[in-house]
Amino acid sequence: MIVTTKELFKAAYGKYAIGAYNINNLEQTMGLFRGNLDSQAPFIIQISKGARSYTHKLMLEALIRAADQIFPDAIFAVHLDHGDEETCYDCINSGFYSSVMIDASHEDFETNIAITRRVVEAAHARGIVVEAELGQLGGVEEHVSVDEADAKLTDPKKAREFVERTGCDSLAVAIGTSHGAYKFSGSQGLRFDVLEQIQKELPGFPLVMHGSSSVPQEEVERINAAGGQIKGAKGVDENSFRRAAELGVTKVNIDTDGRLVWTRVHREYFRDHPENFDLRPIGKVFMAEYAKFIAHKNEKLGSAGRL
Numbered sequence: 456m457i458v459t460t461k462e463l464f465k466a467a468y469g470k471y472a473i474g475a476y477n478i479n480n481l482e483q484t485m486g487l488f489r490g491n492l493d494s495q496a497p498f499i500i501q502i503s504k505g506a507r508s509y510t511h512k513l514m515l516e517a518l519i520r521a522a523d524q525i526f527p528d529a530i531f532a533v534h535l536d537h538g539d540e541e542t543c544y545d546c547i548n549s550g551f552y553s554s555v556m557i558d559a560s561h562e563d564f565e566t567n568i569a570i571t572r573r574v575v576e577a578a579h580a581r582g583i584v585v586e587a588e589l590g591q592l593g594g595v596e597e598h599v600s601v602d603e604a605d606a607k608l609t610d611p612k613k614a615r616e617f618v619e620r621t622g623c624d625s626l627a628v629a630i631g632t633s634h635g636a637y638k639f640s641g642s643q644g645l646r647f648d649v650l651e652q653i654q655k656e657l658p659g660f661p662l663v664m665h666g667s668s669s670v671p672q673e674e675v676e677r678i679n680a681a682g683g684q685i686k687g688a689k690g691v692d693e694n695s696f697r698r699a700a701e702l703g704v705t706k707v708n709i710d711t712d713g714r715l716v717w718t719r720v721h722r723e724y725f726r727d728h729p730e731n732f733d734l735r736p737i738g739k740v741f742m743a744e745y746a747k748f749i750a751h752k753n754e755k756l757g758s759a760g761r762l
């Protein structure tokens with residue numbers, strides 16, 4: 456059943472975080488639903504602009520509607536990940552998405568507020584909830600001075616003003632993470648001190664942590680042993696999710712780790728079955744491994760067993 460993130464966040468706030476997982480295709484969709492049901496967890500399906508155009512936006516919608524029928528006990532929100540204004544309106548008007556993210560965080564503060572405010576008005580008129588972002592995620596280089604690095608993180612005081620003026624329902628914050636497999640260059644790490652200050656300014660308000668893949672070393676090693684060349688990858692410690700949840704993080708975005716599962720399964724399968732040319736046996740392995748991966752993340756997030 457499709458629900459809004461608002462309902463999910465209300466139940467989770469301060470106790471656990473909901474996993475927000477990106478999907479692009481059929482096998483990911485099946486593995487995602489199975490893994491969440493195996494672990495009895497509510498979840499958020501995230502669809503990026505790139506995912507919408509990978510096949511067709513209607514293809515992903517059809518896959519999710521079918522999965523909803525195949526797995527009638529699943530409780531999930533359908534969310535646009537990192538939307539621009541135009542894509543947000545398209546999703547709002549589609550009648551399918553229960554939640555959208557407007558990401559105008561690269562704009563200056565006032566422009567970010569103006570764009571976010573417009574999207575919030577359009578979304579709320581149709582009962583759809585909005586995630587917005589303030590601050591700049593990752594890619595902080597070692598030569599960047601401490602002051603400069605801090606300037607990219609979410610400013611707690613500004614966060615409160617941003618939420619009050621935009622009316623957004625949740626806020627993605629920059630607290631040291633970055634997208635992809637190469638996080639925390641140099642001495643950077645998760646900034647719980649900044650998160651704590653943000654929660655003080657916005658008590659009870661749902662926060663979102665992007666760039667939360669853990670990039671398991673063991674996964675990278677298996678990929679490289681099967682011919683991959685992923686060097687120096689680093690991610691977020693999975694054991695930090697619960698502490699983040701206690702500090703107001705209700706949604707944790709994970710995409711890269713799922714891509715690593717896909718890469719490991721396919722590299723190992725082709726290495727070990729050079730005679731194979733049927734796409735189904737490998738697809739079956741991937742769906743099962745993806746479900747296992749999702750169930751494991753939900754245990755770490757504390758969302759497992761909450762259905």
Ligand code: G3H
Pocket residue numbers: 477503504505506536537634710711
């Ligand atoms: O934050 C971005 C997500 O990992 C989605 O990536 O835009 O390549 O689909 P994508």
Ligand code: 13P
Pocket residue numbers: 477536537633634635636664665666667668669708709710711712
């Ligand atoms: P990762 O690249 O760490 O998986 O982050 C995904 C994300 O933030 C999607 O919005």
Ligand code: NA
Pocket residue numbers: 558560561588590591592
């Ligand atoms: Na951003």
Ligand code: ZN
Pocket residue numbers: 537634665666708
């Ligand atoms: Zn993101």
